[in-house]
Amino acid sequence: MSTIAPQRRVAGAGAEDDVGGGGGAAILSAPAWPRSLAALVCHGLRQQRRAMLAWGIGFGAFGALMAAIWPSVEDSMTQLVDSYPAGLKEAFGIGQLDTVERYIDAEMLSVIVPLGLAFFAVRCIAQATVGAEDRGHLDTLLSLPVARRIVVIAAVAVTGLAVAAILGLTWALTWIAALLAGSGASATTLAAGFANVWPLAMAFAGLAALLAGLAHRPPTVTYVASATLVAMYAIDLVGKLAPAVESLRTISAFRYYGSAVQNGLDASHIAGLTLGALVLTAIGAVLFERRDVL
Amino acid sequence: MDAAIETDRLSKRYGASRGIEDVSLTVERGEVFGFLGPNGAGKTTTIRTLLGLLHPTSGSARILGRDSRRDSRAIRARIGNLPGDFSFEERMTGRDVLELFAALRGRDDLGLAPALALRFNADLSRPLRELSRGNRQKIGLIQALFHEPELLVLDEPTSGLDPLMQEEFEAVVREHRDAGGTVFLSSHDLAEVERVCDRVGIVRDGRLIAVEKVAAMRERAYRHVMVRFAGELPRSLLSGVPGVELPERDETTLRFRIRGEIDPVIKALATHRVEDLEITRPTLEELFLAYYGAQS
Numbered sequence: 001m002s003t004i005a006p007q008r009r010v011a012g013a014g015a016e017d018d019v020g021g022g023g024g025a026a027i028l029s030a031p032a033w034p035r036s037l038a039a040l041v042c043h044g045l046r047q048q049r050r051a052m053l054a055w056g057i058g059f060g061a062f063g064a065l066m067a068a069i070w071p072s073v074e075d076s077m078t079q080l081v082d083s084y085p086a087g088l089k090e091a092f093g094i095g096q097l098d099t100v101e102r103y104i105d106a107e108m109l110s111v112i113v114p115l116g117l118a119f120f121a122v123r124c125i126a127q128a129t130v131g132a133e134d135r136g137h138l139d140t141l142l143s144l145p146v147a148r149r150i151v152v153i154a155a156v157a158v159t160g161l162a163v164a165a166i167l168g169l170t171w172a173l174t175w176i177a178a179l180l181a182g183s184g185a186s187a188t189t190l191a192a193g194f195a196n197v198w199p200l201a202m203a204f205a206g207l208a209a210l211l212a213g214l215a216h217r218p219p220t221v222t223y224v225a226s227a228t229l230v231a232m233y234a235i236d237l238v239g240k241l242a243p244a245v246e247s248l249r250t251i252s253a254f255r256y257y258g259s260a261v262q263n264g265l266d267a268s269h270i271a272g273l274t275l276g277a278l279v280l281t282a283i284g285a286v287l288f289e290r291r292d293v294l
Numbered sequence: 295m296d297a298a299i300e301t302d303r304l305s306k307r308y309g310a311s312r313g314i315e316d317v318s319l320t321v322e323r324g325e326v327f328g329f330l331g332p333n334g335a336g337k338t339t340t341i342r343t344l345l346g347l348l349h350p351t352s353g354s355a356r357i358l359g360r361d362s363r364r365d366s367r368a369i370r371a372r373i374g375n376l377p378g379d380f381s382f383e384e385r386m387t388g389r390d391v392l393e394l395f396a397a398l399r400g401r402d403d404l405g406l407a408p409a410l411a412l413r414f415n416a417d418l419s420r421p422l423r424e425l426s427r428g429n430r431q432k433i434g435l436i437q438a439l440f441h442e443p444e445l446l447v448l449d450e451p452t453s454g455l456d457p458l459m460q461e462e463f464e465a466v467v468r469e470h471r472d473a474g475g476t477v478f479l480s481s482h483d484l485a486e487v488e489r490v491c492d493r494v495g496i497v498r499d500g501r502l503i504a505v506e507k508v509a510a511m512r513e514r515a516y517r518h519v520m521v522r523f524a525g526e527l528p529r530s531l532l533s534g535v536p537g538v539e540l541p542e543r544d545e546t547t548l549r550f551r552i553r554g555e556i557d558p559v560i561k562a563l564a565t566h567r568v569e570d571l572e573i574t575r576p577t578l579e580e581l582f583l584a585y586y587g588a589q590s
Contacts, residue, residue: 006473006474006475027372028371028372028442028443028444029368029371030368030370030371031399032400036398039397039398040398043394047383047385137383138347139342139347139377139378140377140380140382140434140437141398142347142370143345143370143373143375143377143438145367145368145370145371145398146367146398147367291349292349293347
C-alpha cells in the first residue's frame with residue numbers, strides 16, 4: 001500500500017513565512033504564531049493539571065484548616081500577638097490578628113504561599129524549557145515550525161494560568177471552610193490577599209525564563225532562581241528588622257509584595273512586579289532563541 | 295530548482311571540542327541521501343545544525359532553497375524530522391502527540407497518521423511510557439511523515455525497529471522518493487544505507503571524507519569470504535577469478551576478500567564439495583580504512 005505523497009501545500013489559514021516557488025504550487029508553511037502559542041498553552045495546562053490540583057488542594061486544605069479553627073482560637077490570638085516583640089511583628093507583617101482574614105494572612109500569605117508558589121513558578125518554567133531540553137523533548141518540539149520564543153512565552157503563560165488556578169482553588173476552599181465554620185470571612189479581602197501573590201510568583205517565573213536563556217540544565221535554573229527567591233526574602237526580612245540596611249529592600253521583590261489583606265492591593269507594586277516579569281521573560285526569550293539547544 | 299540541502303563549509307565547535315568541520319555537501323531533490331559514520335562522528339551534530347538547534351560556528355546551509363538560520367521556521371514547516379532518540383512527554387499517548395504536532399503544524403487533521411499507524415502496526419492509544427523503544431520509534435516515524443513533508447531528515451531511523459518494520463520503513467522511504475520527496479538519513483548501518491540510499495556521504499571525526507553513489511560504493515566495497523571444504527583444499531582454486539584478493543588458506547579453509555561480482559567465485563567453488571560458506575560485509579572501520587587508503 002502506498003501512502004506517501006509529499007505535498008507542497010499551505011497548512012493552515014493565517015499561515016506565515018509562505019514562500020513562492022515550485023512551479024507556482026503552494027507549499028507547506030508555518031502557522032501563525034498565535035495558533036502555535038494557543039496549542040502550546042493548552043498542552044502545557046494539560047501537563048500541569050495534576051500539579052495545579054495537588055498544590056491548590058494542599059494550600060486550600062491548609063487555608064480551610066486555618067479558617068475552620070479560627071472561631072476556637074480567636075480569643076487567644078490578641079493576647080498572643082500582644083506578647084510578640086514589635087520588631088518581630090513588623091518583620092513578619094503581623095498586625096492585629098482580630099479577623100480570620102488577618103489570621104490567614106499571617107499564617108499563610110506572609111511566607112508559605114508566596115515562597116511556595118514562587119518556587120512552583122520556577123519549576124514550571126524550568127520543566128517546560130531546560131527540562132524539556134534535558135529530556136530531549138525540545139529536539140522533537142523544535143523540529144516543528146515553532147519559534148523558540150513562543151516556547152518560552154507559552155511556558156510563562158501556562159505558569160501564570162497555573163498559579164492563578166492554584167490561588168483560585170486555595171481561595172475557594174478557604175472561603176468555603178470559613179463560611180461553614182462561621183468565621184465571618186470576607187470573600188473580597190481574602191481574594192485580594194491571594195491575588196497579591198500572583199505578581200510576586202510571576203516575577204520569579206520571569207527570572208527562571210531569563211535563566212533558561214542562559215543555562216542548559218534544569219538544576220542550574222531551579223537552584224539559582226530558588227536561591228534568589230530565598231535571598232530576596234531574607235534581604236526583605238533583615239531590612240525590616242535592621243533600619244541600617246533597610247534601603248537594601250528595594251532590590252527584593254518581597255519589598256513590593258506587602259499585605260493586601262491589611263492594606264489592600266497596591267496597583268503600582270502589582271504593575272511593577274508584573275512588568276518586571278514581562279521584561280525578564282522578553283530577555284529570556286531572546287537569549288533562548290539565540291543559544292544552542294544541547 | 296534549488297537543492298534540497300546545500301551546505302558550505304559548515305562547522306560547529308563546542309568550545310574547544312570538535313563537532314563538525316567544513317562539511318560541504320549537496321543533496322539533490324528527489325534523492326535518498328545516506329549520512330554514514332560511526333557513533334560520535336558528527337552525524338547528529340550536522341542534522342541538529344541543519345535544523346537550527348545548534349548555531350554553526352562558521353559556514354552556512356541552505357535547505358529547500360532557504361537559509362537554515364534565518365528561515366528556520368519556514369524550513370521546519372516543510373520537513374519531517376525524526377531525532378536520534380525520539381522522546382516526548384511520557385504521559386501522552388501517540389494520538390495525543392500527533393494531535394499536538396498537527397496543531398503546531400497548523401493542521402486540523404492527522405493527515406497520513408492513521409494509514410502510517412496501520413503500516414507500522416503502531417498503537418496510538420497507549421502512553422509513550424508504556425511503549426518499547428521500537429514502538430516509540432514508530433510514533434517518531436509517523437510524526438515525521440504524517441504531514442507529507444518535502445524533505446525527511448531522519449537520524450538513525452531504524453534503531454529499535456524489528457526486521458519486518460525495517461522493511462516497511464524502507465518501503466516508505468522509497469515511496470517518498472518515488473513521489474518526488476527527498477530523504478536525508480543518518481545511519482551507522484552500512485547494509486541499511488546500501489539498501490535504501492541513492493548516494494552516501496561518509497563522515498568521520500567531524501569531517502565529510504567521501505560522497506559517492508551507492509552503486510560506486512558497492513563496487514569499491516569488498517566482502518570477506520570464508521569457505522570450508524569437505525576435503526583438502528584444491529591448489530589452484532580461484533586463481534584467475536577476478537576480484538579475489540588476499541587469499542589465506544589452511545588445510546580445509548580458504549579466506550579471501552572479493553570486490554565486484556561474486557558470481558564467478560560461486561561458480562568456481564561449486565566444482566568442489568563445500569561444507570560451510572560465510573560472506574560478511576566489512577565493518578565501517580574497515581570501509582573507512584579502505585577510503586583512507588584510496589585517498590593516500
